[in-house]
Amino acid sequence: MSLLEKLDAAASARIAQLPSGLGAFGIPIEEIYSPTEARIGTKRILLLGTNNYLGLSFSPECRKAAHEAIDQEGTGTTGSRMANGNYSGHRALEMEFADFYQCRSCIVFTTGYQANLGTISGLIGPGDVALIDGDSHASIYDGCVLSGADIIRFRHNDVIDLEKRLRRLGERSKNTLIIVEGIYSMLGDQAPLADIVRLKKAYNSTLLLDEAHSLGVLGETGRGLAEKYGLIGEVDFITGTFSKSLCGIGGYCVSNHPQLDQLRYVSHPYIFTASPSPATIAATRAALKLLKNGRELRERLWENARQLYSHLQALGYQVSPEPGPIVATILDSPQQALALWKGLLENGIYVNLILPPAAPEGKSLVRCSVNAAHTTKQIEYVCEVFSRLYSSIIQ
Incomplete structure (x- = not known):
C-alpha cells in the first residue's frame, strides 16, 4: 500500500463511521458571541464542548492586554526563543508561573x-524508560516516541499495575519517567496522585504530571491536582497548557530541579519553533492573575459540573467515573453516539463527539465541558434536552 493509499484507507474508515454529509468533526463555528454562545450556520447554539473552564x-482584562501588546510589539515575534523571539514578556510569564507554583x-x-x-524528549532518551498511563494524551505518547526511550504503559489509574511494572524494571526504575495527568x-x-508519588519515591523514579485540564479547576488557588x-x-x-482555563495558546513546564533550564538547549520543540x-x-x-483570584469562578464551575453530572446519572446515562468539568456520556456504539450528538445539535447544543479509537476501551463518547460562565438556566436547558433524547436513543 502506497503512502497516499494509506490515507485513503483512513478516510474510508472515517466515512464508514459517519453518515454521508454529517460533519461531526471540525464543524465550523461562524460567530462567537460569548464564552457560552455562538452561531453554527444559521443556528444560535449553546457551547458545551469547549475547554473554556473559567469562562x-x-x-x-485579557482582551485589553492582547490589544495593547499588538499595538506595542506587533503581531508576532518571527523567531524562536533562541534567536530574536525572546521578548521580556516571555521571561516575565515564566517568572510569574514559577512564582504561582512556588517552583524554582x-x-x-x-x-x-x-x-x-519538548519536556519529555528532553528529559529521557535511548536506554531510559517512559512509564505512562494507558489513557495518556497523544502529546505524551509522541513525546515518548521522539525521545527514543522504551515506552511501557500501565493500566489507566491502576497503581497496582504501576507498581508491578516498576518492580519488574529493577535498577532501571532509577532511569524511569512516570507520566500521568491531573x-x-x-x-x-x-x-x-498520592499513591503515584509514594511509588515514585519507593522506586527512586521521576514523575511528570500534566495539569492541562486541571489547571484553574482543582486546588485552592487553581494550581491543579498537585495542589x-x-x-x-x-x-x-x-x-500544562494555556489553551483551556487560560483561554490562549501555549504551554509550560515548572520544576524545582535546576536541570529544567538545560532543556532550553536540548529540546528541539523549544529551540526550533517561533515563540508565542x-x-x-x-x-x-492577564488570565493567570484572574485564575489566581478565581475562587468564585471555580465554585461556579463545580456547581454547574455537579448539576449536569447528577442529572445525567439520574436519567440513566452511563457517565464519567466522577463529576468534573468534563462530563462524558458513554455509549455502546458509534451509531448511538452520533444520534445523541446530532439530537443535541439540532436542539442548539454543541458538544464533542468522540469515536474509536480515540475513545477508551472501544466505546463512543458524547463529551460535554461545562464552564463558570454557564448560567443555571443554560444548564437546566441542557438537562431537559438530554432527558428528552434518552428514551429515543438509549432505551
Whole structure:
C-alpha cells in the first residue's frame, strides 16, 4: 500500500463511521458571541464542548492586554526563543508561573502539545524508560516516541499495575519517567496522585504530571491536582497548557530541579519553533492573575459540573467515573453516539463527539465541558434536552 493509499484507507474508515454529509468533526463555528454562545450556520447554539473552564475568553482584562501588546510589539515575534523571539514578556510569564507554583523555574512553550513533546524528549532518551498511563494524551505518547526511550504503559489509574511494572524494571526504575495527568481529557477522571508519588519515591523514579485540564479547576488557588493533594513539592515536573482555563495558546513546564533550564538547549520543540506572539503572552499573563483570584469562578464551575453530572446519572446515562468539568456520556456504539450528538445539535447544543479509537476501551463518547460562565438556566436547558433524547436513543 502506497503512502497516499494509506490515507485513503483512513478516510474510508472515517466515512464508514459517519453518515454521508454529517460533519461531526471540525464543524465550523461562524460567530462567537460569548464564552457560552455562538452561531453554527444559521443556528444560535449553546457551547458545551469547549475547554473554556473559567469562562475567561471574553474577559475585558485579557482582551485589553492582547490589544495593547499588538499595538506595542506587533503581531508576532518571527523567531524562536533562541534567536530574536525572546521578548521580556516571555521571561516575565515564566517568572510569574514559577512564582504561582512556588517552583524554582519555568519554561514557556509555543503550544501545550509542545510542552509535553519538548519536556519529555528532553528529559529521557535511548536506554531510559517512559512509564505512562494507558489513557495518556497523544502529546505524551509522541513525546515518548521522539525521545527514543522504551515506552511501557500501565493500566489507566491502576497503581497496582504501576507498581508491578516498576518492580519488574529493577535498577532501571532509577532511569524511569512516570507520566500521568491531573484530569484525563476523555472521561474527566483524576489520577490517584498520592499513591503515584509514594511509588515514585519507593522506586527512586521521576514523575511528570500534566495539569492541562486541571489547571484553574482543582486546588485552592487553581494550581491543579498537585495542589489539591498538597503534593506540588513532590512532583518533579509539571506541564500544562494555556489553551483551556487560560483561554490562549501555549504551554509550560515548572520544576524545582535546576536541570529544567538545560532543556532550553536540548529540546528541539523549544529551540526550533517561533515563540508565542506578544498578544498571546500578554493575554495569558492577564488570565493567570484572574485564575489566581478565581475562587468564585471555580465554585461556579463545580456547581454547574455537579448539576449536569447528577442529572445525567439520574436519567440513566452511563457517565464519567466522577463529576468534573468534563462530563462524558458513554455509549455502546458509534451509531448511538452520533444520534445523541446530532439530537443535541439540532436542539442548539454543541458538544464533542468522540469515536474509536480515540475513545477508551472501544466505546463512543458524547463529551460535554461545562464552564463558570454557564448560567443555571443554560444548564437546566441542557438537562431537559438530554432527558428528552434518552428514551429515543438509549432505551
